[in-house]
Amino acid sequence: MPQFEPVLLANVGKPESHTLKVYESTGGYTGLKKVLKQMAPVQAIEMVKSSNLRGRGGAGFPTGLKWSFLPKDHPGPIYMCINADESEPGTFNNRILMEDDPHQVIEGIIVGCYATKATTAYLYIRVEYPRSYKRLQMAIDECYAKGYLGKNILGADFSLDIFLHRGAAAYICGEETGLIESLEGKRAWPRIKPPFPAVEGVFRKPTVVNNIETMACVTQIARRGVDWFKSIGVPSDPNNPRDPGSYGPKLYCLSGHINQPGCYEAPLGITCRQLIEEYGGGVWKGRKGKAAIPGGISMGLLTEAEFDTPLDFAGPGKVGCLGLGTAAVVVMDETTSMIDFLHNSCRFFSHESCGQCTPCREGTHWSLSMLERIKAGKGRLRDLDLLLEIGDTIGIIPGTTICGLSDGAAWPIKNAIRKFRGEFEEYIKRTNPTGHLETKAVPALPILAGAH
Ligand SMILES: Cc1cc2nc3c(=O)[nH]c(=O)nc-3n(C[C@H](O)[C@H](O)[C@H](O)COP(=O)(O)O)c2cc1C
Ligand code: SF4
Known part of the structure; x- marks a missing residue:
């Protein structure tokens, strides 16, 4: 495996990595302490803005910019919703973070809520993740006991509660306004935008929706700094002032016809071929690759000839895919129809x-x-x-x-x-040797049982 020191997955695999004791022994909550001591909320937003962190949930929207859309001097409450619906096929990086390093996620949520002045965070988690739910609740309980959550966190003029909310498992619950509707107890029908959630979100109050991995990145930016984050990944295009670049580490989920499937951390911009060969040990059974999904099924397909495409926010779009999505790569070998x-x-x-x-x-x-x-x-x-x-x-x-x-x-x-x-x-x-040139309308076949 190539030389790259994992940060987001640094604790994964260590015994008791989900506990506060282990998390603190590896530098946990030092970023939060720094932010609370040294920064006003507006400076914390500025820190995330200048890191050019882009959301890891699929759309790649700049996180600090999203936070800055919240109305200034709003009387509140302001809410933060953390999206742990993770239903994009092939995607499981959020689950690994929640199960094996829940405090890394929670620390990022606390920093994010301090920055945005949110006083309540709802973590919306799919019901199929019981282990993640349990581990997160344990971690939240530990945080209340230690003063990282609740009233006047670490003596600061800042209070926060985090609630877990289990969703009943539908792909549409991951769309941010579908999630908000579901959180409010309704059917997860996405809302027409505008208004965007930053203006009118959960309970019609200003709301930020962010992904689990995004919050883990916030933790690492708070702890290690903006320069560290921007030393990893692909810089912004100097000829395109609207390109925020693709900075930071990324969790790539690799599955399908691959020798070593798994969740790997690599700098943004690694190519699909590098991921398959150097991390995944190559296509299985000695076969050739035929195609790969670059970032969840909704992003489309790379052909084998396009495997050298960099998996950053801009790369897949240059070969006709929708984008990087969740960076969940599903490999298909040459026998796949x-x-x-x-x-x-x-x-x-x-x-x-x-x-x-x-x-x-x-x-x-x-x-x-x-x-x-x-x-x-x-x-x-x-x-x-x-x-x-x-x-x-x-x-x-x-x-x-x-x-x-x-x-x-x-x-x-x-x-x-x-x-x-x-x-x-x-x-x-x-x-269909006799009918393939047929141009007359033909009735639809009934959908096969099980398709619905
Ligand atoms: C159909 C659909 C499903 C989605 N599912 C998820 C999901 O499971 N998790 C997620 O974080 N974002 C999902 N998104 C993207 C969210 O709408 C939203 O952009 C994201 O949670 C914002 O977080 P981020 O800025 O930190 O990436 C989905 C979007 C669509 C259209
Ligand atoms: S019907 Fe409209 S709102 Fe519903 S999933 Fe499709 S595009 Fe989204």
Whole structure:
């Protein structure tokens, strides 16, 4: 494995790493103490802003900038919501942090709440993570006992409560306004924005929503400083004043057809090939790679020829993917059928669409219907263009939907068909030799049992 000293995962694997005792023995809570002693909240926001930390939950939005959108001098309350829904397929870095180093996450939350003047933090965690829930609650209890949470934390004029909230497990609960609705006890239907949560979030009060790994990064910035954080990763493009760069360490989840799957910490900007070869020990069974999902299924696909793409915030977009997403890389070997890949992807998004927006509800349903038909040997070549038409027209980017779930549904369709069109055409011609040129409308097949 390459030389890079893990920071976010430094405690993972140590005995009792989830306890306050072990965390403090490795420098835990020194960053918080520094911030409370030396900085006013506005300076703490400035620290995170100047680190150029970008959110690790999928969209890569600059964290300090998001915090600075909160209204100034608001009478309160201001809330912080921590997103531990982690339902993007292939993603498990949040779980590892919560299970093995919960205090690293909590320290970042306390620093974040001090900076934003939030007095209550809700940590929204998916119900499938009972171990994470237990470990987090233990860590929160330890913090109250030690004075890191509660009234006048470490003697400062700052009080904070953290509550864990278990979500009932739906992909849409991870979308920040879906999460807020769910936290309020309603169905997780994303809200139309604006207003953005910074202005009107949970209980219609100013709210910041951040990911678990983002908060662990805040801890490390508070402890080690901005210069340390910016010494890692990919600098901003000097010719593009709007590029905040891709700084800091990142947790990459590696799974699929790989010799050593796992969660690895590397500098942002490592290439997909380096991750597969140097960290994952190569594609399994001595086979060649065919494709990889760069950052969760909603980001689309890299072909083997694109494996040298840097996995920073800008890299995957340059080869037609949606972005870095959660940096969860799923590797597919040369025997993988792209038809099966796309069928699975369409099943997932059709099942998870909340149904509010017609283009998403209908588009995900009809793309699944077409994939079912293709797989049943009744595909037509024109289905590929119909699928592309759906892919190009659903989502926030084309401007037809409320949330980004539909962009996530569209990208696997667009990338699979545009990058592997020959395989789709060959499959359709072989399995439907007499009907593949059919142009008349044909009825949809019933969706297979289990797809919904
Ligand atoms: C359908 C959908 C699901 C999402 N799921 C998650 C999730 O499980 N965890 C997460 O942190 N962000 C998720 N996001 C992104 C959040 O909306 C939000 O951008 C993020 O929590 C902000 O945190 P960050 O700025 O620290 O990355 C999802 C977005 C969409 C559109
Ligand atoms: S885009 Fe899809 S998931 Fe998002 S709000 Fe609309 S219907 Fe729901």
